[in-house]
Amino acid sequence: MRIAKAVKERRWNKVKVLQYLLTHSLSAKLLAVRRVTSNKGKNTPGIDGILWKDAKEKLHAALSLKRRGYTPKPLRRIYIPKRNGKKRPLSIPTMYDRAMQALYKLALAPIAETTADRNSYGFREGRSCADATAAVFNALSKPNSATWVLEGDIEGCFDNISHTWLMNNIPIDREILRKWLKAGYMEEGIMYPTHKGTPQGGIVSPLLANMTLDGMEKTIHKTVPYRSRVNFIRYADDFIATGKSKRLLETTVKPVIEEFLAKRGLKLSHEKTKITYIKDGFDFLGHTIRKYGRKLIITPSREGLTTLIRTIRNLIRRYTSAPMDILITKLNQLLRGWARYHRHVASSVAFGRVGNYVYHQLWRMLHRRHRTKSAGWLTKHYWSAGQKHEFAVRKKLKTGSRLFSVIRVCSIKIVRHIKIKADANPYLAEYAPYFWNRRHRKEASLLGALTARQFRAMMRVAAG
Secondary structure, three states, X not given: OHHHHHHHOOOHXXXXXXXXXXXXXXXXXXXXXXXXXXXXXXXXXXXXXXXXXXXHHHHHHHHOOOOOOOOOOOEEEEEEXXXXXXXXXXXXXXXXXXXHHHHHHHHHHHHHHHHXXXXXXXXXXXXXXXXXXXXXXXXXXXXXXXXXXXXXXXXXXXHHOOHHHHHHHOOXXXXXXXXXXXXXXXXXXXXXXXXXXXXXXXXXXXXXXXXXXXXXXXXXXXXXXXXXXOEEEEEOOEEEEEEOXXXXXXXXXXXXXXXXXXXXXXXXXXXXXXXXEOOOOEEEXXXXXXXEOOEEEEEEOXXXXXXXXXXXXXXXXXXXXXXXXXXXXXXXXXXXXXXXXXXXXXXXXXXXXXXXXXXXXXXXXXXXXXXOOOHHHHHHHHOOOOOOOXXXXXXXXXXXXXXXXXXXXXXXXOOOOOOOOOXXXXXXXXXXXXXXXXXXXXXXXXXXXXXXXXXXXXXXXXXX
């Protein structure tokens, strides 16, 4: 919070001093080790094959995090498939290097949050895809809103950021940053140098990419006229820009964006960057956004729905012979995650379609699993164990019996998401009550209702 306050007051010497204190703090080192040993990548080693499992190893690692003599090891390069058939390179640092990145990220995050664009929502604390979707709705839903949309995508954003620009503009220990950027990577036993980009797989990489793209929104608003209805919304390296005419986006907004990116070694993807009329619709963050007459409707995208249905089919076929409780658990994880992501938009029709598809796939699977049983027997054993119209099985455990039931996607309520304030900063004291309300008081009537004095009083009551 002191770092964010110093950044807001433009006291950069004070920022450096506070960053030094934080990166040399034992508490920060312990927190950095905790983060890298409790996230999804805790079981993925780097090129040294070392993982920190027990408490003794974690404590020793925290005490060994020091700037003096630090030299990062090369990254382990693997490839993960993309939807278009191509492969995305993923570079995995060692556990020690990840902990160092997490440590210095603690000192860099307050600066990034304080200097970030107002409508940037990717890889930021307290912000999500739902906030970006709500911002799109606010920008396009009014009768006099912009009618043309520039769908932007940066070609190889993480892999092409200029090292020179990062070294000159990122307010972090330059020697540490230089070592991270020039660490290189190992692939099939061969060492390759890195001349540009930040590795996808590093803890600090999303933060560096965000800080590289910050300022794009301000640059656009400085260039275009005020009455041009230009709005800019970005999530990571995907963004949209709205305008009242196609010509405005082609001749003014797009050249400004290209010039902004060129200074950072980046460029727009010609395949994915296009200008669309709002009544033709466009896809953004897994949603289809389209205007019907004067009404804007946001629905789950057809491509995402098709991918989900294909995944459900493959999952049920893979677990056909497995115990039914395992199949239900896996299916619920998939359905619950997808439904919760899309429950803030007009998803009732899509939820009904997914629910019907799950019902028919389970019925088909049961017929194959019990070839000699009648439809009445199947209904009695699988649709009568729980509530009406609910597929469920009851399994006997040592502590008793437990009911495993498939969630009904169509029963999940559609709830309007309340967008976060554009200027809200979790590192500034004046926004502490606001973020507390967003975490613990989801109702719209209570958002922002607590004063700082009431918040402190509530904290005292909760503490004792």
